[in-house]
Amino acid sequence: MxxxxxxxxxxxxxxxxxxxxxxxxxxxxxxxxxxxxxxxxxxxxxxxxxxxxxxxxxxxxxxxxxxxxxxxxxxxxxxxxxxxxxxxxxxxxxxxxxxxxxxxxxxxxxxxxxxxxxxxxxxxxxxxxxxxxxxxxxxxxxxxxxxxxxxxxxxxxxxxxxxxxxxxxxxxxxxxxxxxxxxxxxxxxxxxxxxxxxxxxxxxxxxxxxxxxxTPRQLKEETGVGINISVRTKPILQRNDIQMLSKKLEMVVNFVENKKEYTLLQVASEEEILTLSRELIESGVQLYELKVEQCSLEEVFMNTK
The missing domain is CATH 3.40.50.300 (P-loop containing nucleotide triphosphate hydrolases)
Structure with missing residues (x-):
């Protein structure tokens, strides 16, 4: 190049x-x-x-x-x-x-x-x-x-x-x-x-x-801030549900909050999104929607010392 x-x-x-x-x-x-x-x-x-x-x-x-x-x-x-x-x-x-x-x-x-x-x-x-x-x-x-x-x-x-x-x-x-x-x-x-x-x-x-x-994507993935996702499920997921899933999957899934019919979560990588969504479906949870929002470049900037 x-x-x-x-x-x-x-x-x-x-x-x-x-x-x-x-x-x-x-x-x-x-x-x-x-x-x-x-x-x-x-x-x-x-x-x-x-x-x-x-x-x-x-x-x-x-x-x-x-x-x-x-x-x-x-x-x-x-x-x-x-x-x-x-x-x-x-x-x-x-x-x-x-x-x-x-x-x-x-x-x-x-x-x-x-x-x-x-x-x-x-x-x-x-x-x-x-x-x-x-x-x-x-x-x-x-x-x-x-x-x-x-x-x-x-x-x-x-x-x-x-x-x-x-x-x-x-x-x-x-x-x-x-x-x-x-x-x-x-x-x-x-x-x-x-x-x-x-x-x-x-x-x-x-x-x-x-x-x-x-690249913008590389910088976002390197922050350690994680990837924010929102899921719409039935029943609506609660903090205890996420703690049990994290323990079962042996990975960290952070419960952020429930916002109307959505549950806001945070995971470390795109691969973990796949693992999480697969487990939700296999456990009988009805997964209607999953939206991914990687951390913004602004968050990268604010986390740069």
Whole structure:
């Protein structure tokens, strides 16, 4: 598998404060990589370092085989979503993209820029001045700017914050579209449900260190939190019933609560769900419904120290 980002022992400090503390990471060509962490965890510093906005203190990284010593070359294959405060607000939307396109070597026609604005949800707003844009509209034109120049690596920092649900879905579809075109997307977001839906792998950054790394499913299975299930049976299961089942099956089934006609339980793995459901049926319990709800990425995040 081809790597587009390779990082080894990357460190960055501001004064005496260590912000990045020896980051080791590879990101594969064509994947959507979700990068999450609390405020102050080092996400922005990480992005600023690998894009050349700030200098590392030690370590090594390369982008598509271009070493960090030649970072000016790698900038040509990276598209970065800017902060909304850095927009030229006196310019009209399409003129802004044309101007930024010239700087990045993007040679598309004005009609193509208008098509790009439509793609990110700014249809009809092409000739409005950016200062009249809402916060959400400014986020959209920032995403459009990141797509200029046909970059191999697209970095989107909180792309859907401030957007309505419909616009957020549209942005997620754009992410998937560009992934299908072979692009690699590095995505940060405080919306962990969004990260879960679009990311192939997720890295959780805490205090300058990547504490967890893997697919969303792997991270959920590794938490030790377990899998939540709800069952609708006749008769309704009680705590004593579950304690007896646990003892008979020699596995831990946690009784959470009864909620109307459902019994909420927790088991450790998907295999235990099969064992439990089989035993319920064989013991004469009428099993009408079983719903599985694995722990969320948010629970993984909250359990990361």
């Amino acid at each position: 081809t790597e587009i980002i390779e990082i080894s022992q990357l460190t960055k400090k501001y004064g005496t404060t260590d912000v990045l503390k020896g980051i080791d990471l590879t990101i594969h060509q064509g994947e959507v990589f979700g990068f999450v962490g609390h405020n102050g965890s080092g996400k922005s510093t990480f992005i600023h370092t690998i894009t050349g906005i700030t200098n590392k203190n030690s370590g090594f990284f390369k982008i598509k085989d271009i070493p960090d010593a030649q970072i000016d070359k790698s900038k040509k294959i990276i598209g970065v979503m800017p902060d909304v405060s850095n927009l030229y607000e006196h310019m009209r939307g399409v003129h802004f993209l044309q101007y930024m396109g010239k700087l990045s070597g993007d040679r598309r026609s004005k009609r193509d820029y208008i098509t790009l604005m439509k793609e990110v949800g700014l249809e009809g707003d092409e000739k409005k001045r950016i200062k009249s844009y809402s916060f959400g509209m400014k986020k959209k034109i920032c995403i459009a700017q990141a797509l200029l120049g046909n970059p191999d690596l697209i970095i989107l920092d909180e792309p859907t914050s401030g957007l309505d649900p419909e616009s957020a879905i549209k942005i997620r579809n754009i992410v998937k579209k560009y992934q299908k075109l072979g692009k690699t997307i590095l995505l940060t977001s405080h919306n962990l449900d969004e990260i879960d839906k679009v990311s192939d792998r997720v890295g959780i950054l805490s205090n300058g260190v990547i504490k967890k790394l893997g």
